[in-house]
Amino acid sequence: MNRYFRQLTSGIFLAVLVAAGAPAQAEDVVPQNQAQIMLSFAPLVKKAVPAVVNIFTKTRVTQSRPSLFDDPFFKRFFGHNFGPQRQRQHIQNSLGSGVLVDGEGVIVTNYHVVNGADEITVALSDRREFDARVIISDERTDLAVLKIDVEGERLPFLEFADSDTLEIGDLVIAIGNPFGVGQTVTSGIISALDRSAGVANDIQSFIQTDAAINPGNSGGALLTMEGKIAGINSAIFSKSGGSLGIGFAIPANLVKAVLTNGLATGKVVRPWLGASGQEITSDVADGLGLEKPGGVLVNRIHPNSAAYQAGLRVGDVIISIDDKEVLNPETLLFRVAASPLGKTARLGVYRDGTRTTIEMELQPAPEIPARAIETLTGRHPLSGSVVGNLSPAYALELGLAAFSEGVVVAGTIKGSVAERYGLRPRDILVRVNGEKITNIEQAKKVLEAAQGSWQIAIRRNGRTLSFKVSL
Structure with a gap:
């Protein structure tokens, strides 16, 4: 102890x-x-504070300026595009925190702290400042990794704890830069584990703490009593903007996985199970003969996935991974994402009334078929759209569901026919003239075969939109 x-x-x-x-x-x-x-807590704080940094960012923002031509009178008679478009540029400043995780200047922080920043400055506890660059950026987990050039100097850093060993009631301290007042230390306990923070984040398995976390604490350290990183402070639940004793941190094991995979490959590549399912409720548990609710009832498996290769079946119930209980789909997603690539995981499975174990090598989502990006040309409504074949890897990269299939719009050429008809990035081409679209080559044939009339269906944000065009 x-x-x-x-x-x-x-x-x-x-x-x-x-x-x-x-x-x-x-x-x-x-x-x-x-x-x-x-x-x-002073001995612990003295050890940890030198490894926690303040992060300041500058972002150049361009905004339209009001002018005489914005007057409703002119717009009524001459239209909304009448007159010159006046714009101005200003600098938007923001702040956050970060943690040194090795002696050569590698810093972990939140993605939202540095996203879109034109300039990033890191201030150490001794008040020295360094320009920083982003070397890993992962919106799905709200994590980013920065690098500062310390010219061979060894900086103090913090090690990661095993977040799987944390328990509700453990004492923790949070270190960060709340409201820009300067480095601040707060204390509390772990209030809950495996929490959904109510934020747009794929990994819904946060550590909840009552240690005061406020704006500016984002990216700072949540520490155990051994001075190790339990998690990276990420979000708060608040109606006023201040701390209400409900803060959330990204577990250390997930941070380690993102850091390890990212530094090795130059980009974040996570293991992918390749199966999806539903949470086991009390009624479902009774029907399946399970002792209690919990687990994931598998209802879909991708044929190119590690789960399929390992022998997982539709109808199986995943109840554990590496002997750690799986409560719901979010827990399963977190357990897989927080594991290193190439590791052999043990899935505890309930199948046909008996318990069994399936060994599965953790692999990244495959890019099958190849995305084969190209720009569509010709006399049709999609001319000028940049499209690609969807695969699990490409879908996850775009922030789409991994099981998405078909042809996706990656962008449009400025002034093109596709742009005029309102095609947007991440639109999925579903059907053309009633024919289901499966790949780019097929899409081109169907578009070119039409006799001047196209009935097009696309999927956007989970909704299917249809429009008809005649040229």
Whole structure:
């Protein structure tokens, strides 16, 4: 047990005994030195603070400026595009926190702290400032990795804890730069595990803590009593913008996986299960003969996935991975994503009334078929659109469901027919003249075969939109 934790818990235990009127055992709980009397986090903070940094960003933002021609009178008679378009550019400043994770200047922070920034400045605890560059960016987990050039100097850094060993009630401290007031330390406990933070994030398995986390703390460290990183502070639940004692941190094991895979390949490549399913409710558990609710009932498996190759079947119930309980689809997604590529995972499966184990090598999502990006040309409504074949890998890269199939719009040429008809990036071409579209070559044939009239269906944000064009 860590020395600082023993000091703290000894004092708490003594206070409880005295409050209850119980006789104190002097030889066990009486403080022996000044540090024990103070019950202080100071030794831990002194060790950790030099490895937590402040991050300042600058983003150039262009906005339209109001002018005389914006007057409703002119717009009524001359149209909304009448007159010159006046614009101005200003600098938008923001701040956050980060954590040094090696001595050569590698820093972990949140994706939303540095996203879109034109300039990133990192300030160390000794007030030195460095320009930083982004070397890994992963919106799906809200993580980013920065690098500063320290010219051979070894900087203090923090190690990662095994976040799977954390328990509700564990003491933690949070270090960051809330509201830009400067580096600040707050303390609390782990309030819950495997929480959904209510944010747009694929990995819904956060650590919840009541240690005060405020705007500016994002990207800072949530630390164990051993001075190791339990998680990276990411979000808060608040109606006022201040701390209400409900903060969320990305678990250390997921951060390690993103860091390891990203540094090795130059981009974030996560393991992909290749199966999806539904949460087991009480009614479903009773029907399947399970002792209690929990797990994932598999209802779809991709034929090019690791799960299919390992022998997982539709109708199986995944109840654990590497002996860790799977409660729902979010837990399963997190467990897979937080594992290193190439590892052999053990899936605990309930099948036909018996429990069995399936060994599965964790692999990235495959790019089958190849995306084969090209620009469509010709006399049809999609002329000028840049399209690609969807695969699990390409779909995940675009932020689409991994099981998406067909042809996706990657962009449109400015001024093209496709742009005029409102085609947008991530639109999926579903049907042309009633024929289902499966790949680019087929799409070109169907578009060119039409006799001047096209009935086109696309899928956008989960909705299918149809329009008819005659040329």
